[in-house]
Amino acid sequence: MMLPPGTPDLDALALLASVAELGSLGAAARRHGISQPAASMRITALERRLGLRLLDRGRTGSVLTDAGQAVVELGRPVLTAALALTDGIAGLHRAQRPGLRIVASTTIADHRIPHWLTALRKVHPEVAVVLDVANSRQVAAAVRDREAELGFVEGPHPPPGLGSRVLTADELVVVVAPGHPWASRRRPLTACELADTPLLWRERGSGTRDTVWETLEIHGTPAPPAAELGSAAAILATARSGAAPAVVSRLIVAHELRAGTLRAVPLAESNPLTRKFRAIWHRRTPPTGPAAELVELAARIEAARTQRH
Missing domain, CATH: 3.40.190.290 (D-Maltodextrin-Binding Protein; domain 2)
Incomplete structure (x- = not known):
C-alpha cells in the first residue's frame, strides 16, 4: 500500500485534534509535552503539507477554521485506528515477553x-x-x-x-x-x-x-x-x-x-x-x-x- 503525497503527519494531526478539544493551542502544547512555539510550527507545517489554513491566529488565541474542523473530523477515525495499532503492537510485545x-x-x-x-x-x-x-x-x-x-x-x-x-x-x-x-x-x-x-x-x-x-x-x-x-x-x-x-x-x-x-x-x-x-x-x-x-x-x-x- 502506497500513501499518496500530502498524507498528514499523525503527530501533527493529533495536535490539531487536541486544539479542537481543548480550545487552545497552548493547552494542546502542554498535553503533548512541547512548547507553544513548537506546537505552532507543527501546525504550520501541517497547513503547508495539506495546502489548507487550519488555524486563525489572533491576539486572543487560535481558533480552528472551517477547514481545520473538517480535517479534525476526517482525521478522528485515522487517529483511533493508529491508537488501536499501537495498542495491538504493545500486546504483541507483552505476549513475547519471557x-x-x-x-x-x-x-x-x-x-x-x-x-x-x-x-x-x-x-x-x-x-x-x-x-x-x-x-x-x-x-x-x-x-x-x-x-x-x-x-x-x-x-x-x-x-x-x-x-x-x-x-x-x-x-x-x-x-x-x-x-x-x-x-x-x-x-x-x-x-x-x-x-x-x-x-x-x-x-x-x-x-x-x-x-x-x-x-x-x-x-x-x-x-x-x-x-x-x-x-x-x-x-x-x-x-x-x-x-x-x-x-x-x-x-x-x-x-x-x-x-x-x-x-x-x-x-x-x-x-x-x-x-x-x-x-x-x-x-x-x-x-x-x-x-x-x-x-x-x-x-x-x-x-x-x-x-x-
Whole structure:
C-alpha cells in the first residue's frame, strides 16, 4: 500500500485534534509535552503539507477554521485506528515477553520466594514470573503435569520421578501457648512424648506433616490429631488458644516467639525435626535460562543465610 503525497503527519494531526478539544493551542502544547512555539510550527507545517489554513491566529488565541474542523473530523477515525495499532503492537510485545511459571509450598512462597524473586529481577527484569501456591504434594503434581516449569517444596524426601536440588534445611519447632503445661517445663521433650500427644496437624500432602509424621513414626504410631488445619495461620491461631501443641517451621513462628504469644518447647534430641527445601522440575526438561538462574540464586541466598545464622 502506497500513501499518496500530502498524507498528514499523525503527530501533527493529533495536535490539531487536541486544539479542537481543548480550545487552545497552548493547552494542546502542554498535553503533548512541547512548547507553544513548537506546537505552532507543527501546525504550520501541517497547513503547508495539506495546502489548507487550519488555524486563525489572533491576539486572543487560535481558533480552528472551517477547514481545520473538517480535517479534525476526517482525521478522528485515522487517529483511533493508529491508537488501536499501537495498542495491538504493545500486546504483541507483552505476549513475547519471557515468562516463568512456578509453584511453591506455602512456607516457601510466604517466607523465601520474595527474596529469590527480588534477586532474579535484578538480573532478568524482563521476565514475568507467575507464582501459584499449594501444598508440597500439589506442587509436585503440577510440575509432573507440566503446569509449572519449576516447583519449590518442603519435606524429608524429593518427590518421586522428578529432578530436584536441595536449597537449604528448615528447622521445625514445637510450640505451645504460654499457659500450656509444656511452656514452663524444665525437662526437654522426648520424641516419644511428642508422638503420644495429639498435635495440631496440617492437611495430608503438606511437607511439614510428612516430615513430622516420618520422624515420630520411628517411636510408634503418632497419636490421632487434635485437629487438622489447612494453613499455617490456622495452626498458629489454634495453638495460641491453648488447644494443643503444634510443630511448625521456625520461619513461620519467629514473630510469635519474639512477641511471647507462643513458646518453643525444647527437645531432648539435637534438632531432630528438620526438613529440606527443594527446587523440583520435570526430569525431561531440566531448568534452563531464568528458571535455572532462579534455582542458583535461591541456593546462594540460602547458603549465605545459613552462614549468618
